[in-house]
Amino acid sequence: MTRDDSRGHAAVRDPARLHGPEILAGAVQFRVWAPRVERLAVRTRGRDWPMRDEGDGWKVAEVPGAGAGDRYVFVLPAGEARPDPASRRQPEGVHGPSEVFDPARHRWRARFAGLGLEELVLYELHVGTFTAEGTLDAAAARLPALAELGVTCVELMPVQPFPGTRNWGYDGVAPYAVHEAYGGPPALLRFVDRAHALGLAVCLDVVYNHLGPEGCYLPTFAPVFTPRHPSPWGDGLDYDGPAAAGLRSFVIGAAVQWVRDFHVDVLRLDATHAIQDSSPRHVVADLCLAVHDAARRAGRRVHVVAEDDENDREVLDPPPAGWGCSAVWADDLQHALHALVTGERGRYLVDFGRPADVARALAEGFVYQGQVSRYRGRPHGTTTTGLAPARFVTCDQNHDQVGNRPFGERLPSLVPWEALYPVSALVLLGSGTPLLFMGEEYGEQRPFLYFTSHSDPRLARAVTEGRRAEHLAAGAGEVPDPQAEETFLASKLAPRSDGRHGELLAHYRRCLAIRRRHLPDLARGWPEVRQEGTAIALRRPGLELRVNLGREPAGGLGPWAVDLLER
Template sequence: MQFEVWAPQAGRVTLHCEGATRALERDPERSGWWWGEAEAGDGTRYGFALDDGPVLPDPRSRRQPDGPDGLSAVVEHERYAWRTRWAGRPLPGAVLYELHVGTYTPEGTLDAAAARLDHLVELGITHVELMPLCPFPGRHGWGYEGVSLWAVHEPYGGPEALKRFVDRAHELGLGVVLDVVHNHLGPSGNYLPVFGPYFTDTHHTPWGSAVNLDAPGSDEVRAYLLGSALSWLRDYRIDGLRLDAVHALADTRACHFLEELSTTVDALAAELGRPLFLIAESDLNDPRLIT
């Protein structure tokens, strides 16, 4: 299996995989990228060490079985056998139910929540909006201090549990919306600044330095966020994303990140042959955000 990581400021990068180490090579075709191969499969634990630093989780980790500070784990999404053939459910006319996995049931898991989705159907709900699912320290939280933007909070059940939840929702005719946070990461377990210029002091947010969308290195940061968004929609069959506080996405480029995200999601919808949508939360009352 090939492993790769963007670490433009590192002098060397070492892959730690199931107790073995391997020095990664610079990618001659992609500036700042390192890559290497190692024997691995679904569930394999791994991490990266930059120069003489500690072993850190993969910024693009698909699973953090031991929390944000632990090693990453390989996830082979194609192993999951989907039960439903889902054509999608468009947003117009929707009746949404905002669901916090940790408090929706006594168990606080995705599997327990999936077992009670029939109650929402009886209420006339058409779409379930899941509050943020990315990993955060500890077991309990609202999700807005998440890190590892490609992974699912392990106490909720991890990636397989989310797929089972979506499968059950679609089986009942419910669309699934996921609340995603691109404007900041939580203060604990956020190792992105060690790897590269994921944040910039050019702009500031209520949570500190802004996510780097327009300063040097921002091409890769934008690709990181776009890849995360597409993974939720493609790998987990989520129907739409609710974008948290987009007014805090400072971007002076000619093509704003939100426009690029919208175009990218439209292209994926055409490829998959089912409707996908974005919902933006904004304090600016900007008419350009309304379609």
């Protein structure tokens, strides 16, 4: 959609204002992209308001007197009432009416311009299990402790509405809204404001590769799925078909909204390798351009980070050759470390397990840069030459690597406690942008399991049986039922700072303090990396880190030793 600006030439309308309600002086304009529906009405304030057709599938109605807090639904020709696919708030869940929400009512206390990519230390958390209360306000109360730890950016797993009260968040269906059990959009505004007051950036995990199966009403209004792009979730989103313009503006508008209205500093795009798009410019590239434009207008630094398992620099290279993402989740270091210290070699870990893999990940970002992957049965990856180390987000644990295990075991349950020290030191002081998974800083040993709370009985049964069959086939035996509340409750953190937990916490604090002191060195480029058996050494002008990742002495170091020298 375009409009003519005052200079007489076409200008692209802000995508974040294209979909969903817009609050005007004394009225609300309701807009919905609905090429599949001939006639629509919006039901609000006690009556149905017919929507006019603006062409290209757009339906619009202005309702005088409407404002923030008003509930509404769209009424289909046969009389069915449906929530707005671009709803800003779903106070009664994904199946209930939508609500007009005005983020401009929030009075920002903190001024925060964002952080440079090399300054980021990410801390990934799931709102529902991070605290006993499971809300954004409760999580905000824990932010001072994270700032004191040395974290600089808090990454929230998806907070968009999903069915029920328990979910990882990747089954979201309302990409412009915030899950009500977490506190809804007002709580997210408060969370970001509190983080910024502490000097912390906020990263939001967003999902644009699929929509959840329950409560997904967008296909009622528009043709957004296609069998041309099969995905793990069924037909894929149609970003390059006849109706692609509407779908592309729908997801790009959601991304821009988080930056413009909620002051989010980093967007983490889930599974971009699952987004199939043969357009001249990939939808992720368009999203990056729109997000960076919104950031420039606001005078802030905003980063787009892609989760992409193809080891393809196209994700990072600037347009027109690439998508222009700031950074990519680089799983090779995690896989290399995990395979080496646990001895596990199942599935994708068959490609790892050698100390040299750890060394190459630290020295170059990707281990696989075109050589044949046994797991994939084909050449995998591209060169990283010319790419800065900060553009690779690295970790030793994250929600996928823990939660996709049959029993959700964290690393402390799989290796000797002493092994946590060298592994974490390589991540925190290594070459990439480090990411911690909630609780790892003190050695959390409670699992992080896969959990859901679907209300559709058939879907709930399918999820339970599918999870059980998947892991039985892999020889794991009986696994926790994702639909059971106890599975969710077992995943809540139990923070500890006594004994060895306190000692590990002090190690994390020390490593992150050293990282801050040597930030200029870390930002200059890749370190010199040497490997001797299970011993790994990283050297920079002002810092040398030597660790042993084995149970036997190596490289002049004892088992699981960590040796740090600051100059």
